[in-house]
Amino acid sequence: MTGESEIGELARRWRIAVADTGFVPMSMYDLEWLLSGSLRQLITLVRNEPFDPAPAADVGAALVRANLTDPRVLARTMATLAELATTWLPPGDRVIAALGEMARGYTEELLATRARHQEMLHAAMAEARNAAEGRFRIVFDNAVIAIGIGDAQGRVVDLNPAMAAMLGVTREYLLQHGVAELIHPDDRAELRRRVTDLLGIGTGTVRMELRYPRPEGVQGWATWAITLVPEQGGRAAYLLAVGEDTTERRELQAELHRQARLDPLTALPNRRQLVEVLSGIGVEAGQHDRIGLCFIDLDGFKSVNDTYGHGVGDRLLAAVSDRLTAAVPEALLARVGGDEFVALIGPPCDSERVADIAGQLLAALTDPLPVDGHRLMISACIGAIVTLVAGADAERLLDAADAGLYRAKAAGRNRWVLHSADVPARVRGLG
Structure with a gap:
């Protein structure tokens, strides 16, 4: 299409x-x-x-x-x-x-x-220092980016409306109390250290992202570029701080990170997230910790698409994911391909536990699934492994479970194969 x-x-x-x-x-x-x-x-x-x-x-x-x-x-x-x-x-x-x-x-x-725009703003600030005060005030007061000016002791001596609006306080409050107490307590020491270093060098710009409380009661983020403008022509050195709220960008990045690790059809974790979880378990696991993996492939799914269309096939996959998730809530279920799923059983794990879960997964598909007015029957084959996980390569573990899947499919529909370091490979089925 x-x-x-x-x-x-x-x-x-x-x-x-x-x-x-x-x-x-x-x-x-x-x-x-x-x-x-x-x-x-x-x-x-x-x-x-x-x-x-x-x-x-x-x-x-x-x-x-x-x-x-x-x-x-x-x-x-x-x-x-x-x-x-x-x-x-x-x-x-x-x-x-x-x-x-x-x-x-x-x-x-x-x-x-945005960085180019900030550089343009800094250039405008440099020009404004040598221009009439009136021209500077126009840029300063109407800029959409937060701008503040501080003295060499770090006290706020001027700020524009955008800065007060971003921080959710009045101009008078900032002139009296400064910015430091609005910054998240865990970030204040770093801010003081960076500004102190800047003052010690006598010139330059530092950039950092700081947390602050937003007016609606949630945590906000802002990126700041703090420039030390040296003493010149009898004018004392001062700090020029330009800030931009980055809360929405961070939220967007977090959402993109989430979407990149979810299957859009079933909302299950996808292969990328499964590999990351497996790798994390491998890093934290003890020398004798074992996990279980059940690699699931639906029997005859292509015939559903051929008979009813891909839309019904997609909704069948979503129904299968719901059924399998409900059957084994203690396992992490991921969709890793068209009609392929993987159930991860974390440590502690042994052959008996994986055998029980594989049986529950097959049993969950015994009853028909209602999709668009149809009652569709679907079964599955499962390749399962039990293995030590400390330091293991996540992709190799998935390949091992996948290999077991082909053995199960060779034995017929509605079958599972379990192989581990403890138990010889064996084929089981339902019905």
Whole structure:
């Protein structure tokens, strides 16, 4: 499903999703044309062999250069293009990797653009120092970025309205109390040390990200560039602080991190998150700690897609994930491919525990699953392992479980194979 009409329709929905997020210096026709080209680039690089997702970063950067810089643009883009991973170009691992690179390119270009704007502001400040006080006040008072001026002792002597608004206090409060007590207690010592070092050197700029309480009662973040302006022409040295609220960017990055580790169809952890969890267990595990892995593959899933269509197939996968999760809540269930799942049983673990869970997983699929008015029967084969985990390579562990899966499928439907260092390989089934 990647004809020109489908590409055009998806580009149209993408354009609708982002068109109202801010000023876009082009017509809706031109915007849709731009997004259509970006969509073709993504589809081409996903299909290329060998696969390299890195060029997708250029697609994200192009969105910023088109002035699509509102924080909502990237989240809406990811939501709109998620169907590429589940309907257009399965398996979705390549699409997820490409969208991750696209998000990286977008974020890096956005940060670079803002850095250029900050440098322009610093240049304007330098010019304003030599210009009339009136011209300086115009820039100072109307800048959308927070600006504060402090003396060599660190006391606030002036600030613009944007700084007071960002910190959620009045100008008078900051002039009387300063900024330090608004900073998170864990960040104050670092702020004092960096400013002291700056004053000791006598020139330069320090950049740091600090936490502060926002007016709505949650923790905020702001990036500050603090420049020491040396004494000149009888004017005392002073500190120029330029700040930008980065709370939304951090929240966006956290959301992108979460989305990159979740399967968009089932909301289960994906292979990337599973590998990270396995690696974390391997680092923390003791010498004799064991884990269990059950690699699950649905029997005859292709015939469901062929008979009822991919939409029903997708909803069947979601129903299966719900059924399996409910059956073994003590395990971490992840979707790692089209109709493939993995259940991770953390330490302490032994062959009996994994055998019990494998049986529960097969039993969970005994009853039909209601999907779109159909009562669909589906079974599975499971390759299971029990293994020492300390220092183990996560991908090798998954490969070992996958190998067991092929042995189970060779034995017929609705079967599982368990092999471990303790117990010879054995095949079990239901019914």
